[in-house]
Amino acid sequence: MRVRTTVVAAGVLVLCLAAAGCGPDGGEDEDKGAGRKAAAPQTPESPSTATPGAGSSAPPAGEGRTLSEAELAKVALTTGEVKGYEVAPLEGTDERGTEKAGTEACRPIAAIINGSPEPAPAATVFRTATGPAEEGKDGRTIVTEILTSHPKGGAQELLRSVREAVGACAGGFRTTSEDGPSTYTEVRTLPAPEAGQESFAYQVTGDLEGVGVPLVFQLVRTGSTVVTFYAANFLGGTAPEIPAALVTAQAAKLP
Numbered sequence: 001m002r003v004r005t006t007v008v009a010a011g012v013l014v015l016c017l018a019a020a021g022c023g024p025d026g027g028e029d030e031d032k033g034a035g036r037k038a039a040a041p042q043t044p045e046s047p048s049t050a051t052p053g054a055g056s057s058a059p060p061a062g063e064g065r066t067l068s069e070a071e072l073a074k075v076a077l078t079t080g081e082v083k084g085y086e087v088a089p090l091e092g093t094d095e096r097g098t099e100k101a102g103t104e105a106c107r108p109i110a111a112i113i114n115g116s117p118e119p120a121p122a123a124t125v126f127r128t129a130t131g132p133a134e135e136g137k138d139g140r141t142i143v144t145e146i147l148t149s150h151p152k153g154g155a156q157e158l159l160r161s162v163r164e165a166v167g168a169c170a171g172g173f174r175t176t177s178e179d180g181p182s183t184y185t186e187v188r189t190l191p192a193p194e195a196g197q198e199s200f201a202y203q204v205t206g207d208l209e210g211v212g213v214p215l216v217f218q219l220v221r222t223g224s225t226v227v228t229f230y231a232a233n234f235l236g237g238t239a240p241e242i243p244a245a246l247v248t249a250q251a252a253k254l255p
Contacts, residue, residue, distance in 0.1 A: 020135060051255040064255065066232075067149040069123040072225070075253045076127050076147055080250045090126035090144060099175040099182065105168035108161040109204070110122015110175050112146075112217060117158055117228055129246055143242055145250065155224045157199035159198050162219060166202050183207045193244040195251035196222040203239055214239035222254035 097114030111118040131141035175182045192201035198221040206213035218229040231240040
């Protein structure tokens, strides 16, 4: 697989999976380029068994205003708001991923992999939150945030469509892009800290030359704004965690 050298949206998710040299937990080597192979979604919990903060579907309360890009930037986390984390704009967001799911049902998941959640937002802001160096670990935790504001009903539709796609694509799916095909092999719903009016988390496991690469996502909605959090371990093995402190601090800033 070809390795592209441009850092793209969604924390180089689309790129880093095809590269052999990405850092741990999306770590210190994140800007060296990336690749593509990842995984497939799994079934979300049904309405009868779902619990808040664990992939449940909260009623669409409070539509809220559709924020402009400038307003999104104002409510995005900044350095110092979460202890130990440095927050900065994500570079290279003009170049989004081009993954196209082989089945239409999996399109919402591929859209997030591309850094372009659907339905198309009215405004988008990208941030990266880099955690402190931890003793005994080679890399630092890096979490990408995609803040999107949506016209009426769009934010609820984004959460709904991702839940449905995670269920429909539980058996895995493939994508194609300008760089070639990618394979997604496993997806499972994850427990998520309660935040905002809706919160949903899931793990996608990619296939990088036979090594499982765990990618973790959490979507949080308040009104017409959605924040998509993303973290990955490009060395495979242990799935990264999206720190609850980041999620709750960001959700608290949303109007």
